[in-house]
Amino acid sequence: MCTDYHPLSSNDRGADDGLGFTRRSLLGAGLTMVSAAATVPGFVSRAGVAMADTSMRVSSRAGVPEERVLVVVQLSGGNDGLNTIVPASRSAYHRARGDLAVGEREVLSIPNGFAGADTGVGLHPMLREVGELMGSGRAAVVQGVGYPNPNRSHFVSMDIWHTASPEKQGSTGRGWIGRAFDAAGHDAGGMACVSLGSEAPLAALGEHSRAVSFSHAETFRWSGADLHPAVAQAYDAALDTPLTQGASSALDEDPLAFVQRTALDARAASEKVRKAVAGSAERSFPGSSLGRQLEMVSKMIRAGLPTRVYYVNHGGFDTHAGQRFAHPNLLRQFSEAVSAFQESLELSGDASRVVTMAFSEFGRRVQANASGGTDHGVAGPVFLLGDPVKPGLWGEHPSLTDLDDGDLKHAIDFRSVYADVLGNWLKLDDAAALGRRFRPTGLIRDSA
């Protein structure tokens, strides 16, 4: 790959710079490399990659449809469920919310013929695209999802959703996705779960499973390779030299062999990911952070990575003040991004194998506060999007008058939604992941 690699004594090429290149020729080479990395697929032709590629292939297990993908959208900060799925026809809502309330004429009603139509509850007007997805049979919302004895700390409640363990206040240190992969022995070349963001979500942390996490594909690679082509080559050459039997012992599996395997996996995964996201998307995506994340996910799905779960984040929902402006904007970003994502999946022919789930760690209190915002509350809606879902508005809207110390009461345990996406969609062992069996919400089409 380094065609203009010059060994030393190139004095006649100008001042030598110590690494065997003139500065000018190196810059030229560097630029070529960067553009090659972005466009030419030929750069995967190294021996080590071919070797690692076999480990990337997902082994087929009987009865496990490994092409199926779940995308989790985390709405961080506590999304105001009442202003998402809006009970605009109810006077108790307007009394509690005052200026923050959405008018009855403004809400988007649930399309006729779908579950939840004619209940006087509608979508926030900024969820126009989600409403359209529902109208074309590709969006479901579960109302009033939560858990017993809710915790109002962002951290604790988020941990509870990630670990699926309200009983232990989210302190188990293992996530629902990680445990599901543990039970299935899923590895997928270390890529079973890909998370966009600098930190891996607790949800994906199992005993053996971990998420691959990166905020930009450019950080999911060894940056030392940029320093100089010769540095990159030295590393690659070393990594591609097979290990000789070291001082291994019959007692334990050789740790060096383990790291070597992971390093080969990492290099191959990095190339796959970067190659996948380098191409242009099927359609344009909104410029929001969520839009960019879902654009990357759409490309990785299209490229057929062995990943089963993608994890993305949409933050800023902690609307203690100024909710009037902030919250509708967040909903619009969400709606536009998931709609672009859905359309992109249709265009690439992947729509039938992807389900998207969006959740938040809690909702907001029913009563608005005095700063034009709302404080931490409990139960909220969960979105399920995609061709394989049963569209409509499901579950009862939580009562606005039968409250628990000013909070809504949850009707559906969030683990029922997890049981659905794990068991019915990914065909993983939901009981093993959740610690016991929960009745799935049943929102995956039977044909799926």
Added chain:
Amino acid sequence: MSLDRSLNPISPAAWTPAAARHLALRAGFGGTPRQLAAVHESGLEAAVDAFLKPADPPAAPEGLDPDVVTPPSEEERRQYRRLRGEDAAAAREAAQRRRQQQRRNDRRMFRDLQHWWVERLLDPPASLHERLVLLWHNHFATGHRTVRDAYLMWRQHAMFREQAFDFAALAQGIVRDPAMLKYLNNDRNLRAEPNENLARELLELFMLGAGNYRESDIKEGARALTGFSVEDDEFRFRRFVHDSQTKTILGRSGDFDGDDFVELLLRQDACARFVAHKLYDHFVFDVGDDWAKVPRQRQAVIRSLGQRVKRHRYDLVPVMRELLTSRHFFDPANVGRKIKSPPQFLVGTVRSLNTPPRRTQTLHEAMTQMGMTLFDPPSVNGWDGGRAWINTSTLFVRQNLATYLITGKTPGEPFDVRDAQVSGRHDPRGLLDGLETSRRDDPQAVVDHFADALLGPHVSESRRGALYAFAEQRGRGPSDPHALLGLFCAMTAMPEYQLC
């Protein structure tokens, strides 16, 4: 090949430069080639003694405020009640604002505390002491996200530091430690309503390990711990909620309180072995927490080590001295075969390559991305450690952290290695110290000089070949400072460098 299980000291002939490197990496955080040579020259006993020397207590982080999180004062409560009578919503709002302000202050102080520890870790030397503080933080795992009081996290940390070499003192301290009492809800462990959380973890995770107690011991231990609570940042024994009736714990009956409970556990052989198991996992080999999965030969060593722990009444100085000079510790099956933890990786890279100071914030973020947020373990189980540290994304974080430390380049930033600063006391040529001047133009000699220090015994001749090729092709010779930086980046990216 059979494992040498003896805890007797190695023979003088076995004290090689490679053995000195092993000791420096395990008892401390490694060092430059010259420092490793100095460890070797000092001799095994003197070297171990130097590692065992406790560090002076560091200066506390600046801006530490004991009152960062406080319950409302009497006066504030009075005001609140008055306001509530007039306008309930406004009163609630005001109380909430107060809470939120405290949370914000606490988060800021917490971040400062995390940065303080990163800087402290990078601040030489007394590395074995620091390694033990890390071990106890992981062992008595307590998370700020639950405690939500940075001052209490600092208090606990100071306790770990003060008692790092004395497990009995640590155990006695932990049941009176405000952060732990809050973390495991013992401040809500009342005679009328016992909370078993702390009792359970003392038995299972902190002192005995699964299989060495019964369910009834948890219940009775919880009763002994009733009333061990926190008030105004201090331990407080609340006599009126303490259960002073007779309890039966591990076959002994008496009117035990929390301190007695700890004493009972310390007297168990299982406790001494449990501590030995922890030390072994931290310093010798990644055997993991599950005793049943530890190979028999290693179990035997841990048992003998447990006898030492018992004999020395949990004073870890003589125990560690015996372990770190032992034939078992230096057995080839234990050399270069342990996964570096994030602090070992970070601090080790700084120490072994004498890298320039970098942004603390960035280093702290790298720690988090490597899976270890200081003062915030994922659960009371602490971090899994061993192979769990390494996956495809943490491996890149490690490689990129090393590149950043060596050159200052962050991922995604276009950066040519020759733009790296190489002047002054961080000139990489200083690391050639110890290699004869006449050999500094010999590419193989230069590579070997660093490969022996950075990559250790398991880098094969054929893999060195790739590095020789790099060094041979450098226009200004293998000792050119930028060529050296390039070499370091390639070496620290190699799988061998993840091991110690």
